Amino acid sequence: MKLSKRLQAIADLIVKYKQGEILADIGTDHAYLPCYLVSEDIIDKAYACDIASGPINASIETIQLYHLEKQVIPLLGSGMNPILDKDVDMISICGMGGKLTVDILDEHREFLNHHRFILQANIGLEILREYLYKQNMKIIDESIVKDAQHIYEIIVCEKTDDMIAYQEEDFYFGPCLRKNKKGLFYEKWHRQLEIQKGILNSLEEQHPRYHEIMHLITMIEGEISGS
Numbered sequence: 001m002k003l004s005k006r007l008q009a010i011a012d013l014i015v016k017y018k019q020g021e022i023l024a025d026i027g028t029d030h031a032y033l034p035c036y037l038v039s040e041d042i043i044d045k046a047y048a049c050d051i052a053s054g055p056i057n058a059s060i061e062t063i064q065l066y067h068l069e070k071q072v073i074p075l076l077g078s079g080m081n082p083i084l085d086k087d088v089d090m091i092s093i094c095g096m097g098g099k100l101t102v103d104i105l106d107e108h109r110e111f112l113n114h115h116r117f118i119l120q121a122n123i124g125l126e127i128l129r130e131y132l133y134k135q136n137m138k139i140i141d142e143s144i145v146k147d148a149q150h151i152y153e154i155i156v157c158e159k160t161d162d163m164i165a166y167q168e169e170d171f172y173f174g175p176c177l178r179k180n181k182k183g184l185f186y187e188k189w190h191r192q193l194e195i196q197k198g199i200l201n202s203l204e205e206q207h208p209r210y211h212e213i214m215h216l217i218t219m220i221e222g223e224i225s226g227s
């Protein structure tokens with residue numbers, strides 16, 4: 001089974017930071033990630049969860065195609081509700097916005113205490129990282145991948161008893177990604193810099209977002225200076 005580059009990068013991080021044998025994939029769509037992980041014997045069992053019946057039916061098709069009915073269980077429901085009574089070691093929430101990911105995490109905060117999470121938000125990563133920080137969820141590792149012209153960031157995190165010291169820059173650029181800046185990191189933020197400058201040029205100085213965008217531009221310039 002071949003995954004997209006984005007899903008493969010998520011699977012690679014799951015291999016690296018695997019905890020236990022059971023994964024719940026929230027917002028699974030076609031259940032590609034859980035089916036891959038089980039068919040490659042990376043985990044024993046997965047719950048493929050989705051809020052909508054279309055994706056659950058698509059999941060059932062993938063499960064049947066790869067004969068994984070005993071190991072990949074489709075569950076219909078919102079967020080982590082379908083796994084409230086299930087034994088789960090790891091939880092992945094990928095391919096949504098940062099705000100929606102936060103809403104899903106916050107609805108059942110009890111899950112944050114005992115599970116390792118693999119998160120990939122398409123937008124609003126700063127919202128997600130700030131939430132994790134407020135919940136004392138330590139970002140253990142991050143990776144960055146380019147797939148079909150989009151650059152995606154993936155986060156592995158879990159609760160810690162230690163104090164976490166983050167700066168605002170960590171929320172935007174990722175505490176692990178900015179420690180070990182790679183080509184894709186610079187590509188993403190050079191691109192963002194141009195986008196934000198374009199937005200700034202279109203705004204009057206009195207616009208409520210003007211100073212916010214200025215601040216972001218200054219942060220990006222500081223982060224990529226010397227590249």
Ligand SMILES: C[S@@+](CC[C@H](N)C(=O)[O-])C[C@H]1O[C@@H](n2cnc3c(N)ncnc32)[C@H](O)[C@@H]1O
Pocket residue numbers: 007026027028029030049050051052055077078079080093094095096100104
């Ligand atoms: C863009 S797809 C991402 C699929 C897959 N996780 C990936 O990364 O390729 C988002 C999926 O999340 C589902 N979804 C949206 N809101 C959800 C929620 N509150 N709870 C569970 N699933 C949700 C949608 O139905 C859709 O199938």
